Amino acid sequence: MNNYLNTLIKLSLGLFASFFIVFAATSGETPTNKEGLPEPLHLASFDIDVTPPVGHKLAYGSAIKSWDLGLRAKGVVLSGAGEPIVLVAIDWIGLSDACYDEFKRALATAAGTVPERVAVHALHQHDAPRGNIHDEFVIETLQRLELAVANSLENVEPITDIGYGEAEVFNVASNRRILDPNTKKVRAQRWTACGDSALRAEPEGVIDPVVSLVSFWNKDRPLAVLSFYATHPQSYYRTGIPNPDYPGIARFLRQLALPEALHIHFTGAGGNIGAGKYNDGSKENRLILAERLADGMKRAWEATELQPISPDSVDWRVKKVILPADTTKVNSYLFRYRAGTTIDIQSMALNNTRVLFMPGELFVEYQLAAKQMRPDLHIAMAAYGDGTPGYIPTADAYPKGGYEVEVARVTFEAEKVLMEAMRELLEEHKVR
Numbered sequence: 001m002n003n004y005l006n007t008l009i010k011l012s013l014g015l016f017a018s019f020f021i022v023f024a025a026t027s028g029e030t031p032t033n034k035e036g037l038p039e040p041l042h043l044a045s046f047d048i049d050v051t052p053p054v055g056h057k058l059a060y061g062s063a064i065k066s067w068d069l070g071l072r073a074k075g076v077v078l079s080g081a082g083e084p085i086v087l088v089a090i091d092w093i094g095l096s097d098a099c100y101d102e103f104k105r106a107l108a109t110a111a112g113t114v115p116e117r118v119a120v121h122a123l124h125q126h127d128a129p130r131g132n133i134h135d136e137f138v139i140e141t142l143q144r145l146e147l148a149v150a151n152s153l154e155n156v157e158p159i160t161d162i163g164y165g166e167a168e169v170f171n172v173a174s175n176r177r178i179l180d181p182n183t184k185k186v187r188a189q190r191w192t193a194c195g196d197s198a199l200r201a202e203p204e205g206v207i208d209p210v211v212s213l214v215s216f217w218n219k220d221r222p223l224a225v226l227s228f229y230a231t232h233p234q235s236y237y238r239t240g241i242p243n244p245d246y247p248g249i250a251r252f253l254r255q256l257a258l259p260e261a262l263h264i265h266f267t268g269a270g271g272n273i274g275a276g277k278y279n280d281g282s283k284e285n286r287l288i289l290a291e292r293l294a295d296g297m298k299r300a301w302e303a304t305e306l307q308p309i310s311p312d313s314v315d316w317r318v319k320k321v322i323l324p325a326d327t328t329k330v331n332s333y334l335f336r337y338r339a340g341t342t343i344d345i346q347s348m349a350l351n352n353t354r355v356l357f358m359p360g361e362l363f364v365e366y367q368l369a370a371k372q373m374r375p376d377l378h379i380a381m382a383a384y385g386d387g388t389p390g391y392i393p394t395a396d397a398y399p400k401g402g403y404e405v406e407v408a409r410v411t412f413e414a415e416k417v418l419m420e421a422m423r424e425l426l427e428e429h430k431v432r
Contacts, residue, residue, distance in 0.1 A: 041080040041159040041311055043216050043223050044152035045262045048073050050090060050141050051242050052129050059093040059126050064240035069252060071128055071242050073145055074264040076216070076224050077111050077152060078159075081314035084113040085348065086149065087226070087357075089264050091244045094122045094387035095131035097332050102133050106142055110149040116318045119346050119357040122384045123267045125245045126237035157223055163215035164353045164378045165304030169296035172289055173231040173270075174277030175205025175364075177402050186402030192234040192274035193281030200277050207231075207273055208367050211293065212380035213300040214353060215261065222261035227251070227297055228355075228380040230268030230364050235279055235286040246275075249290035254297050266382035271361035271391050272404055307351050312432040315349040319421040323359075323389055323414040333388045333409040343386050345418070347425035353378040354426055358418075359386040363404070365394045366418060374426045392418070 051070035056063050071091035078085040086107050095103055104115040111118070122131075132138050178199060180187040190199045211229040215222050233247040244251070251265045279285045325337035346357040354377050356370055362383040371379045391404040395412040398405050 039080055039311075041078065041309065041314065042156040043159050044077040044079070044156045045224050046075055046145075046148040046152040047262060048144055048148050050092065050145075052137050056129060056137055058129055058240070058242065060238045061240050063242050067241045067243045069243060069248060071125075071244055072248070073141070074262060075149070076226075076262070076264070077149060078216075078314070079153075079156065081311040082316065083117050084111045085316055086111045086113060086118040087264070088118070088120045088145075089266050089382075090120065090122055091125055091248060092122045092128045093124055093126060093130050094384060095120060096387040097336070099131035099133040099138065100386050100388065103131070103142060106146050107149055110146040111153070116344055116346070117316055119382070119385060121266055121357065121382045122387065123233055123244070123247060123265065124270075124361075124384050125243070125248065126234050127239055127241060127243050127245065129242070157218050159216050159223070159309060160219050161217040161306045162309045162350045162353065163217060163222075163304040163306045164213065165215075165300040165302070166210050166212045166378070167296050167299035167303055168209045169211050169229060169293055170209075171278045172275055172292050173204070173207040173209060173229075173273050174275065175207060176232075176272050176274045176276060177205070177397075177400070177404070178202050179400065185400045189403050190274065190276035192232050192276055193236050193279055194276035195280050197280075200280065202277070204277055206364060206368075208268065208364050208371075211296040211300050212378070213297065213304060214350065214355060214380060215304060217306060222258065224262045224264060225254070225258065225301070226355075226380075227254075227263070227265045227300070228268050228382055229265070229293065229296070230270040230273055230367055230381070230383075232270050232274040233267055235275065235289055236281050236283065246286050246290040247293060249287065250293035250297060253290065253294040254301070257298070258301070267384050268381045269358065269362035269364045269367035269383045271383070272363045272393070272397075309351055310432075313351045315429045315431050317347045317349075317425050317428055319345040319425055321345055321417050321421050323392070323417055324411045326409055326411050329409060331390075331409055333390065336388055343389070345421040345425065347429065349429035349431045351431065352376075353380070354429065356381045356422060356425065357385055358383045360384070360389040360392040361387075361404070362392045363394050363397060366392070366422070369419060370422050370426065373423055377426070379426075389414070
């Protein structure tokens with residue numbers, strides 16, 4: 001109880017201190033200095049351990065011991081362009097329902113903003129916990145994350161430039177759905193660890209091989225690097241050891257190579273993508289996959305081009321949507337659907353870069369479609385935000401069957417809703 005009270009006291013003090021930092025940003029006007037010139041954008045960053053203790057329930061089984069590389073929650077607060085923007089990536093399998101809502105609400109309060117300007121995304125590793133707002137560890141983690149956000153605002157740095165770079169990642173991602181050439185229906189699932197050599201010999205299928213990097217700079221010094229790549233992030237799991245799997249190792253390798261900038265990774269639209277073509281589940285493949293992803297991140301970093309940025313070059317937009325639910329399946333999303341609960345589709349503009357923040361386990365075709373909508377822009381996507389809808393296949397996938405369609409909580413009509421929301425967001429941004 002004393003630790004709990006101490007946490008609350010520290011959080012309250014942190015929020016009080018942060019109020020003066022974010023007040024200008026939340027006033028609805030671009031902050032100016034004493035000469036009347038626009039203040040620069042500012043960035044705060046945070047990084048905490050979110051590894052559950054031994055005995056805590058994971059997505060599969062319970063934690064039996066810890067590993068050298070635990071689970072992290074990393075993020076940034078961008079201030080100076082209207083109300084602050086909070087971006088968070090957490091090494092858990094997902095956040096859903098009231099837990100997702102509470103994370104957004106609490107972190108918005110900590111940063112002095114509104115929940116609509118908070119994007120919280122899981123990486124979806126499987127040797128990791130699920131968010132459950134009634135779980136003591138989850139509540140304690142959220143309190144520590146609140147405090148980290150509030151404390152980070154005491155150490156903001158100006159942003160003068162943003163960077164964008166991308167590169168192809170080789171021999172990591174492959175499509176999980178193997179179609180019969182005659183019926184065009186799914187005849188097999190190529191899971192993330194695939195022991196069937198015949199399935200591994202099948203083509204990669206539809207993927208997005210590109211890893212995208214968005215970076216924030218103070219002149220010639222990088223402050224934070226955000227990476228986005230679409231695939232299920234497992235090499236093997238059900239070990240009872242909470243770990244961030246190969247994307248977390250890749251992130252760590254890049255952090256070692258560039259220690260001055262915080263590295264934050266987001267899983268893209270990887271609902272129907274895994275490493276199965278290149279991974280038979282052998283333990284050595286975890287490092288191999290990590291090194292391949294890190295190599296792509298490195299080449300994307302080397303291809304990064306910088307652009308000066310100002311408050312007028314930043315925009316944040318939200319579309320509130322309702323995805324049609326499959327009413328034949330009783331689950332938490334159906335309850336929220338019937339209650340009229342909306343889902344936020346969020347988009348951030350940084351000069352000619354756009355980042356879409358999406359819900360659920362999206363099929364990769366959504367990510368490819370977003371890039372096709374605006375080929376004149378740099379497009380990156382984070383999925384696994386609000387996990388309540390579960391898998392979100394494309395309309396074309398439903399008659400083909402397969403696991404993702406069988407367990408989907410939304411109907412084929414969800415595609416039209418999401419495509420329209422993405423298109424509108426990409427068209428509506430106003431930046432200079």
